[in-house]
Amino acid sequence: MEIKKLDTLPEKIIIPLRQHRGAVCEPLVKKGDRVLIGQKIGESAEYQSSAVHSSVCGEVIAIEEAAHPDGNKVMSVIIQPEDSNESVAFSACKDVKPDQLAKFIKESGIVEHYGIPTHTVLRPKGKKIDTVLINATSSEWIGGTFKTPGDYASQMLDALKLLMKAAGAKKGAIVLRTDDKESIDAFEGIEVNKKKLKVAPLIGSRNVGYYFNEQNSDIVIVSQERIFGKKILNFFTYRVTGRKVKIGCDPTDVGVAVCGIKSAKALYDAVQTGVPFYDTVVSVEGVSNKMEYILVRIGTPFKDVIDSYGYTGAIGKIIANGVRTGVAQYTDQVPVTKGTTRITIQKPEEVIRDEAIECIHCARCVDVCPVELIPSRLAVMADQGRFDESRQIHVENCIECGDCAAVCPSKIPILQLIRYAKDAIEMAYEDLPEKESSNLKVGCGCGGE
Ligand code: SF4
Ligand code: SF4
Missing domain, CATH: 3.40.50 (Rossmann fold)
Structure with missing residues (x-):
């Protein structure tokens, strides 16, 4: 299948110097430098890091904190692209140790x-x-x-x-x-x-x-x-x-x-x-009546991706990486990164604003949980701050699929509550104490085959 390529150049490309968990790269360029396609513009000596490259030819206009799709601000290299395909010389890496x-x-x-x-x-x-x-x-x-x-x-x-x-x-x-x-x-x-x-x-x-x-x-x-x-x-x-x-x-x-x-x-x-990782395919949902796929340069603002479909409707919400488990964005100037898999546009009337009501104990959340948790109880414990108790019924095993929240007729934000409990537990313990074995499908504690 041929896919759409975003050929038009954005006004600016925003390349975060951290696109993974681990160290933020040091910039290898400064304001005013001209960079080429594929040029390494950031690196770190830390093992838990990965180089970043320019996806365009153009001028570095700033190195500053900018919005990142994970919801944080991250030091980024901002480039004003020029209409040129000039790239660095790439060399293949075959037959190496x-x-x-x-x-x-x-x-x-x-x-x-x-x-x-x-x-x-x-x-x-x-x-x-x-x-x-x-x-x-x-x-x-x-x-x-x-x-x-x-x-x-x-x-x-x-x-x-x-x-x-x-x-x-x-x-x-x-x-x-x-x-x-x-x-x-x-x-x-x-x-x-x-x-x-x-x-x-x-x-x-x-x-x-x-x-x-x-x-x-x-x-x-x-x-x-x-x-x-x-x-x-x-x-x-x-x-x-x-x-x-x-x-x-x-x-x-x-x-x-x-x-x-x-x-x-x-x-x-x-x-x-020899071409480094500087472009990626993203699926785009909500700009037409089907799922779209587009090849974009890393650093392209979401707005430019959305505009490329001629979408002129009202936007209620923009979500990175899927409705169930993704992150809602506060600006359409957030850039596509190596971790961006999907951009979802919701119209204002599609944004769910239902007030949660009390649990009716229908057990639908229990039925759908792929790792056999009891999401309704976990949600209550998280809401009441009973984090240690939630550990006893294996809150850490949640794979954050969002299925429980999707089926809940009471619209209880189960996944958010579970994430809240997991974060609280992670912050409370430096080294989590050993847990008893459970009868769950994962995390039984045996650690082997
Ligand atoms: S989000 Fe967690 S608790 Fe809810 S269904 Fe998925 S794995 Fe189970
Ligand atoms: S699906 Fe919702 S209402 Fe039903 S048991 Fe689970 S939390 Fe309660």
Whole structure:
């Protein structure tokens, strides 16, 4: 599928010097400098950091704090673009050793959409990764990023091998969505090590380990249902590998690196051409009667993306990264970053302003919770400040999918209340004490397979 490209240049490009969790980069340019496309304009010596690059050719007009889609203000390089495609000289990075590849990933500014620099996911300090997973269950990104399904499959396989090489991992898997027939068809029949691939469904105890053995292959393609949520990594890891991740830990603690399609594609492109991560595909919702996809330069203000569709209607709310779990923006001058996956426009009449009423104990929230929590009780405890009690019923296991709030007939802001409790717990404990085992699907505390 061909996708729209935002060809018109914004009046200014705003490139935050932090686009992930970790250190803010130091600017490598100053006001008045002329920069080229792909030029590195910020870096940090900290391990938990990733370089940032200019997405345009133009003049640096300011280095100052500016709005960031996560709701904060972040030091940013503001560039006035000029109508030129002048870029720095790019050089490919093929056939390099794992150490060089990991360094190249940091230098190329590749960051996971969930906010962690990719090189630190692949090489977490003090831990060893044995399995790399590409979470390809969000197929709406795929259509906009690859010309054909065949391109998608072959590039993702190459990217998986690169990620495994950088991590020093022996095994790797691409996880598709069970109902994504186009992607499944694209992978079926492709050859890896002279064997034809067969997309295998994850059912019951048949996780990737089962298929590594059954297919006698270090690379497998599997499928599972899509899981929504901001903090799905631990749950996803358990579903795919059967490895339980302790509360307060992440998949790297059980030897698993989870990467996304965007970072995998960015790595593939960077290795092939040397071009760093400076543009991205974003889905745009609410500007027409269907979901739109657009390739934009990082640093483009949301307003320019919205205007490119000729949208003239009234705007009630702009949300970054999805209605259920995203962040409402206070200005349309906030820029697209490496972590931006979706821009949603809501008309004034679509903005939900219902007053919450009392819980009617319908248990709909309990029925939909994918990690078997009791959202109604968690909401009450959070509201009353009973945070320790909420820990006892595993508030930290919430993957922030928002399903409970979406079905609640009383319009109780369950997710916000749960986030409030989680934040309070995080601030209250420097080192969270060990928790008893639970019978939940994740975070049982056993920490192993
Ligand atoms: S408590 Fe709500 S937001 Fe959290 S995982 Fe369950 S349904 Fe999703
Ligand atoms: S869905 Fe809402 S009203 Fe129903 S039990 Fe849950 S919190 Fe209460």
